[in-house]
Amino acid sequence: MMAERIETCDVAVIGGGPAGLAAALGARRAGAGSVVLIERDRTLGGILNQCIHDGFGLFLYKETISGPEYAERLIEDVARESIKVEAGAMVLDLAPDRLLRVNARQGYRLIRAGAVVLAMGCRERTREMIEIPGTRPAGIFTAGSAQNLVNLQNLRIGHEAVILGSGDIGLIMARRLAFEGVAVKGVFEILPWASGLERNVRQCLMDFAIPLELGSTVVEIRGRDRVESVVVAKVDGALAPVAGTERAIPCDTLLLSVGLIPENELSKRAGIELSPLTGGAVVDETLMTSVEGVFSCGNVLHIHDVADRASFEGFAAGKRAARFAAGERAAARTVRVSAGSNVRYALPQLLTAGKAGVEWSFRVTRPMRSVSIEIKGRTSGRIYARKKFPRLLPSELQKLKVSEAIEEDIEVAGHE
Amino acid sequence: MSERPVVDRLTCVLCPVGCELEVGKDAAGEIQVQGNQCDKGLPFAVEEVLHPKRNLATSVPLGGTAARMVSVRLTRTVPREMLFPILKEIAKLRPEAPVRRGQVLIPDVLGTGADVIATRSVA
Numbered sequence A: 001m002m003a004e005r006i007e008t009c010d011v012a013v014i015g016g017g018p019a020g021l022a023a024a025l026g027a028r029r030a031g032a033g034s035v036v037l038i039e040r041d042r043t044l045g046g047i048l049n050q051c052i053h054d055g056f057g058l059f060l061y062k063e064t065i066s067g068p069e070y071a072e073r074l075i076e077d078v079a080r081e082s083i084k085v086e087a088g089a090m091v092l093d094l095a096p097d098r099l100l101r102v103n104a105r106q107g108y109r110l111i112r113a114g115a116v117v118l119a120m121g122c123r124e125r126t127r128e129m130i131e132i133p134g135t136r137p138a139g140i141f142t143a144g145s146a147q148n149l150v151n152l153q154n155l156r157i158g159h160e161a162v163i164l165g166s167g168d169i170g171l172i173m174a175r176r177l178a179f180e181g182v183a184v185k186g187v188f189e190i191l192p193w194a195s196g197l198e199r200n201v202r203q204c205l206m207d208f209a210i211p212l213e214l215g216s217t218v219v220e221i222r223g224r225d226r227v228e229s230v231v232v233a234k235v236d237g238a239l240a241p242v243a244g245t246e247r248a249i250p251c252d253t254l255l256l257s258v259g260l261i262p263e264n265e266l267s268k269r270a271g272i273e274l275s276p277l278t279g280g281a282v283v284d285e286t287l288m289t290s291v292e293g294v295f296s297c298g299n300v301l302h303i304h305d306v307a308d309r310a311s312f313e314g315f316a317a318g319k320r321a322a323r324f325a326a327g328e329r330a331a332a333r334t335v336r337v338s339a340g341s342n343v344r345y346a347l348p349q350l351l352t353a354g355k356a357g358v359e360w361s362f363r364v365t366r367p368m369r370s371v372s373i374e375i376k377g378r379t380s381g382r383i384y385a386r387k388k389f390p391r392l393l394p395s396e397l398q399k400l401k402v403s404e405a406i407e408e409d410i411e412v413a414g415h416e
Numbered sequence B: 001m002s003e004r005p006v007v008d009r010l011t012c013v014l015c016p017v018g019c020e021l022e023v024g025k026d027a028a029g030e031i032q033v034q035g036n037q038c039d040k041g042l043p044f045a046v047e048e049v050l051h052p053k054r055n056l057a058t059s060v061p062l063g064g065t066a067a068r069m070v071s072v073r074l075t076r077t078v079p080r081e082m083l084f085p086i087l088k089e090i091a092k093l094r095p096e097a098p099v100r101r102g103q104v105l106i107p108d109v110l111g112t113g114a115d116v117i118a119t120r121s122v123a
Helices: A018-029 A046-050 A067-080 A143-151 A168-179 A198-208 A265-269 A307-325 B041-050 B080-091
Strands: A006-014 A035-039 A054-056 A083-087 A090-094 A099-104 A107-118 A122-124 A140-142 A160-164 A183-189 A212-214 A216-222 A229-234 A247-250 A253-256 A260-262 A294-296 A335-339 A343-347 A358-364 A368-377 A383-392 A398-402 A410-415 B006-011 B020-025 B031-034 B057-061 B069-074 B104-106 B116-118
Touching: A006 A018, A006 A099, A006 A307, A018 A035, A018 A046, A018 A067, A018 A083, A018 A107, A018 A307, A046 A067, A046 A143, A054 A067, A067 A083, A067 A307, A090 A265, A107 A307, A122 A143, A140 A143, A143 A168, A143 A253, A160 A168, A160 A216, A160 A229, A168 A183, A168 A198, A168 A253, A198 B006, A294 A307, A335 A343, A343 A410, A358 A368, A358 A410, A368 A398, A383 A398, B006 B041, B020 B041, B031 B041, B057 B080, B080 B104, B080 B116
Parallel strands: A006 A035, A006 A107, A035 A083, A107 A294, A140 A253, A160 A183, A160 A253, A183 A212, A335 A410
Antiparallel strands: A090 A099, A099 A107, A122 A260, A183 A216, A216 A229, A229 A247, A343 A358, A358 A398, A368 A383, A368 A410, B006 B020, B020 B031, B057 B069, B069 B116, B104 B116
16 A cells, blocks of 8 residues: 655645635744635635725724625635645545645645634524424525525525524624515514624615514424514523514525534544534633644634624734744743633633733623723732723624733633 | 713724713804724714714626625725615626726715725636
């Protein structure tokens, strides 16, 4: 039997969306000699290709452009650098020693990377995951798959639609369907607040007089071959449907915008420790996971609110991966970071003791007004950073930086 | 100022910060805005209450194909009531490949001063 030939590279980036493109660029610009960017789809860009609405690029390019334009600009930057792009290639396995098994167009290949950047993005929660009772007719789509069918495949997905969940893709699809002449009967959100950005509530729903019903959900899907109606009901404080509040809404289409899940199947195969709070890897201030030399960024690490921030994280992860590939090693990561009251998670979760100038990403658990976010030492009770926000929403990813060095475990918490 | 009638409460959509703006009128009938964290908030709120403006995005099939799509948007915002008339104009488009990102497909659509441009390149 012939020995399998193993190719080598300094940095391998898995996933060619807003985070992965930036990671490949970040690695090159930080001096990595050979960078391979592996993308499962036939073209680079990831979900940006179907996000034709504007609002991208405000932070990265200082102007508001559409998803495809944002992707093309990054792809052009990648083309200018000597980055090896492998599109239409699927990473089947990632071993802890950074050996990638890749099913590429030319066949099965092995790549040993000096460092790996995970940028696989996320996927949508489905009807099965939220267990909506009823029949199983055609006409039920996740918002993102509907977006793909409408924007990239020129298909009409229905005539009368109900949207469950107020995530950004659902809100954007409400407007998109209104543009295409589909009657959008309403958006139903189980929580007492919208989970998408406020600007999307105004521009995508209020502009088109599409009702948003908070504190309600779909409790049944009816129809044999095609959706004929959905039954909605109010929910109580424990998010359980309230008997007697049900009403049927005739429609032929149900869109689900009920959350995103970081796509970490490869990370699990590599034995990377995942956080139950983010669904992504536990990382340190260099975005390195629990497996040496494997870094994570973008929506596979934690769900972002805007693509620009996923790209910024990508640039940082790529740069750190290049340094790791060049032999740079961090000291032991002994400081543990936890989320305190009103904070759902804070990232990074681990820190090298004595490290200064680290910035945390965090999200709050509920909408809050005049809130003070504190980063506090768990032993000394010392406040390392405090910032006041007039208003914080769970839909917004926020940042807080600590300039001084930290030697003890810390907690990120919010107080009204 | 406390008896100032509130005309509208709205969220500034110029950036993801999303300031909550309260638009009212003072005794002289002048529009007053509160809650903006930057200078852009004031003209935004006045315009949003009096003459809301929006961009739009859609996609059109390439000429001679059914499903090879080119996404498009406007180069600037237009009065909100122009969105559907503009969509009707865009629906007539069947651009021929190759299309370049930024290529003008309809200049000054319906006299709004906004161009309809392609937002992706298709070879």
